[in-house]
Amino acid sequence: MSNIPEDLYYTKTHEWVKQDADGTLTVGITDHAQHLLGDMVFIELPDAGSAFNTGDDCAVVESVKAASDVYCPVSGEIIETNVALLETPEVVNQDPYGDGWLLRLKPNDAGEVEDLLDAETYKELAAEEAH
């Protein structure tokens, strides 16, 4: 069973979202997703300052098996990306909720994060997919 921390928000497309104290959001892909994709070989990140709508593809994670788009969980502006991953993409496998974060964004609407899945719902989704 993959690790699904209780204090995060989730999407159906396997991104996690952490609400930071200053109202910004940190985004990554879940332990379940990194496990399905396998060893990461390349991460493509957006430019800081670029804006995305909910559901836009905003990054690409490429593993030995596949290249997958990462979808922006809520609309907003990118304020920082984890450029260290460009050299060490394997950190997404090793620490998906910590050093393997992908980007930070400033949401257009602070309330939009509430539309995302909670840990319990995502757990059910992941379990369903496992079958």
Added chain:
Amino acid sequence: MPFIPHTTAEIQEMLGALGVDSIDQLFDEIPAALRHGRLDNVPTRMSEMDVSRLMRDRASLDRGGLCFLGAGAYEHHIPAAVWELATRGEFYSAYTPYQAEASQGTLQLLYEFQSMMTQLTGLDVSNASLYDGGSALAEAILMAVRANRKSKSKRILMPRTVHPLYRKVVHAIVKNQGITATELDYDRNGGHIDPASLPADPGDFAALVIPQPNFFGVLEEVDALTDWAHQHQALAIACVNPTSLALLKPPGSWGQHGADIACGEGQPLGIPLSSGGPYFGFLCCKQDYVRQMPGRIIGKTTDLDGKTGFVLTLQAREQHIRRSKATSNICTNQGLMTTAATIYMSLLGPAGLETVAANSHANTQLLKQKLTAIKGVTPMFNRPEFHETVFQLNGPAQDVIAQLAMQNILAGFNLADDYPELGHALLVCATETKTEQDIDQYAAALARALS
């Protein structure tokens, strides 16, 4: 090799296994409104005998002759070993081998091809080839627009000194992706893009195309053009003749930082003119942009036993993995043409290719000297050239071409349609295959035609 279709019984068996009644049912998910239904412009079926006759008749229209015609496809000597080896059964496939364990020979050959192209262009990476020069330029432009992270512009700058057909191919391929090309005019005296004439404020653009030599055979000021593109946050795309690279500075060394992408037509490297095809395109780039590169890339690796092996690599760019997000719908390469080119380059070596380039240049200079001695023939441009040059004539180029064709001489390319502002202009090429006697014969025929 004859094409052997399925028998009716086999088709019925397959439809039965799928649980459908007809082949048409397989296309049910395409809405009726989107179906064309008729193929009015496609002729009705022909028998093998009729097709053979048609192709023979078409081939006989191309009578060969003493060739001074270039304009993008060049007659070079091809050592007999090239096609003797390329058409051996082991190599005789147009396709990229997916099954690495059964295709090491072909994969290694493509890897060697890529290595040679990176040496010629001075760039880090090459793909395993594209269809032809024009589509390679279109792919280079699509790639540059994707790869340029400093500019979100979908506009590129295209000198009018780029091959007119390449410009048409580019337009056809990129227009539906919202990419536009702004043309840059050339200097009437030099036949080149004068860096001093470039706009001070060109607006936002993703890339500048730099031909070398350009369509007129003239050498562009590639260092200044490359630096100018980079100063404006744009990528520099080199569109080059591979033979010329044996003599000229490689695109990877242009300007302060080098061109970002190089592409071109591979035909001069051992592919016969054969009435216009098949040829092949090549595409090289800096390492930074490899993930935006279209087409096949072969990599060298080691297997579990530590033995060297060759495999398709970086496939996550490609459509069988990335689907609609793939870098290109190019999913094959010109395997057979690339095989011939690799053998050609390996037989000639760097020194041999340099000799071909130098002799072609020298022959064109000799031709220029002899032709401009004729009354009614003057050189059009005053800048250095590689192995092609433009003459201004005192009468229509098409008449001269027609008259010399009757003496079995291909006099050159008439520029009147693509460059009407040049008047009676003829583009002429003399490669290493021409002797002084050939050139004298041409000069005598031209003198008669213009007298």
